[in-house]
Amino acid sequence: MTAQNRLSVLFSDIAPADQAALQQRLPTHWHAHFVQNERLVVSDVGDEDTEVLCVFVRTRVDESVLRLRPRVRLVATRSAGFDHIDLQACRRRGIAVCHVPDYGSASVAEHAFALLLGVARHLTQAHERARQGSFAYRGLTGFELEGKALGIVGLGRIGRHVARIALGFGMEVLAYDPALAPSLDITAAPIAGVRVVTWEQILQSSDVLSLHVPATQATHHLLDGQAFARMKPGMVLINTARGALIDEAALLHALEAGTVAAAGLDVLEQEGDLSPEVPTGCGGLGCDTGWSASSPLLTHPRVLVTPHVGFNTSEAIARILDETISNIAAWHAGRLRNRLDEP
Ligand SMILES: NC(=O)C1=CN([C@@H]2O[C@H](COP(=O)(O)OP(=O)(O)OC[C@H]3O[C@@H](n4cnc5c(N)ncnc54)[C@H](OP(=O)(O)O)[C@@H]3O)[C@@H](O)[C@H]2O)C=CC1
Numbered sequence: 001m002t003a004q005n006r007l008s009v010l011f012s013d014i015a016p017a018d019q020a021a022l023q024q025r026l027p028t029h030w031h032a033h034f035v036q037n038e039r040l041v042v043s044d045v046g047d048e049d050t051e052v053l054c055v056f057v058r059t060r061v062d063e064s065v066l067r068l069r070p071r072v073r074l075v076a077t078r079s080a081g082f083d084h085i086d087l088q089a090c091r092r093r094g095i096a097v098c099h100v101p102d103y104g105s106a107s108v109a110e111h112a113f114a115l116l117l118g119v120a121r122h123l124t125q126a127h128e129r130a131r132q133g134s135f136a137y138r139g140l141t142g143f144e145l146e147g148k149a150l151g152i153v154g155l156g157r158i159g160r161h162v163a164r165i166a167l168g169f170g171m172e173v174l175a176y177d178p179a180l181a182p183s184l185d186i187t188a189a190p191i192a193g194v195r196v197v198t199w200e201q202i203l204q205s206s207d208v209l210s211l212h213v214p215a216t217q218a219t220h221h222l223l224d225g226q227a228f229a230r231m232k233p234g235m236v237l238i239n240t241a242r243g244a245l246i247d248e249a250a251l252l253h254a255l256e257a258g259t260v261a262a263a264g265l266d267v268l269e270q271e272g273d274l275s276p277e278v279p280t281g282c283g284g285l286g287c288d289t290g291w292s293a294s295s296p297l298l299t300h301p302r303v304l305v306t307p308h309v310g311f312n313t314s315e316a317i318a319r320i321l322d323e324t325i326s327n328i329a330a331w332h333a334g335r336l337r338n339r340l341d342e343p
């Protein structure tokens with residue numbers, strides 16, 4: 001291996017099983033270090049010579065992290081979302097940034113429907129009742145998806161997949177996206193039948209609202225008190241995008257007021273709070289992180305929360321690993337792909 005070819009890559013926040021799968025795929029001239037921890041600190045291996053930081057959504061990459069690793073030239077996130085990376089700080093230091101834009105749109109879209117159906121049919125309560133030996137059905141009356149209006153905020157890769165699934169359920173599909181003109185009726189396959197509407201219309205007309213926009217300064221608390229006040233009373237909110245899109249206090253208020261009948265959330269604004277303890281009782285599914293969240297939404301009877309698992313299918317993870325290696329290899333060969341610029 002020539003010194004010129006050698007590439008020092010520091011991988012953070014990677015589950016042991018994924019690390020093993022990744023190691024089998026790594027080119028031999030890469031010198032890889034792994035830190036299980038999400039937070040990159042000064043004592044982490046690879047500090048001195050790291051050229052590539054390969055992170056996931058729980059590793060914040062900001063000025064303080066970059067300062068510790070002056071040789072970093074590429075930040076490659078193994079995610080579609082990029083709100084954990086300070087793109088300005090990277091630009092200032094001449095560091096390229098890339099992501100994996102389309103590894104699992106189906107996985108996330110299907111999870112949005114897992115949450116929606118879970119909420120619509122009271123699945124967690126029904127499961128608990130059956131486990132206790134009770135087959136009483138009272139109090140578990142749900143609602144059908146067919147005929148309901150689903151509003152999609154952000155008609156990008158995941159939003160379009162959600163639209164296709166919703167059309168299959170016989171839902172009326174509305175979408176709001178600043179890139180698309182309102183009153184546009186999308187007639188082109190594969191999402192023919194989606195009606196593009198204004199922000200006001202999507203809030204007022206949606207029985208179910210599903211969020212699929214990135215977390216940026218422009219989308220921070222997109223759903224605030226004012227937005228909830230304009231929603232159809234009794235609507236259902238689904239969020240598989242990022243917690244920061246929702247003002248949590250305003251959502252709790254809307255749940256109490258009945259504007260929001262129920263919510264299905266895969267993401268919470270405070271999900272990044274690091275707990276020193278590894279959580280127990282993970283149902284034998286192999287907890288491998290010490291992350292914990294604290295929020296009144298977690299115990300609210302009309303809120304179904306999952307711990308940011310929308311991406312977490314074997315198919316999506318395999319694509320993430322392959323695409324990440326291709327991203328880093330392409331950059332090393334002088335052809336940056338899946339580049340991220342400041343929004
Ligand atoms: N729960 C999970 O495990 C996962 C969550 N995610 C989250 O999902 C998000 C969306 O992913 P994906 O669909 O692939 O991203 P895309 O970039 O393909 O789509 C996002 C869409 O939102 C649009 N948009 C931006 N701002 C607004 C706004 N204010 N209102 C309405 N639309 C807006 C964008 O328009 P334009 O292009 O014109 O800016 C784009 O069409 C990711 O950013 C990530 O945060 C992603 C993967 C897994």
Ligand SMILES: O=C(O)C(=O)CO
Nearest residue numbers: 057078079080081311
């Ligand atoms: O890819 C992403 O943006 C994710 O949120 C994965 O967890």
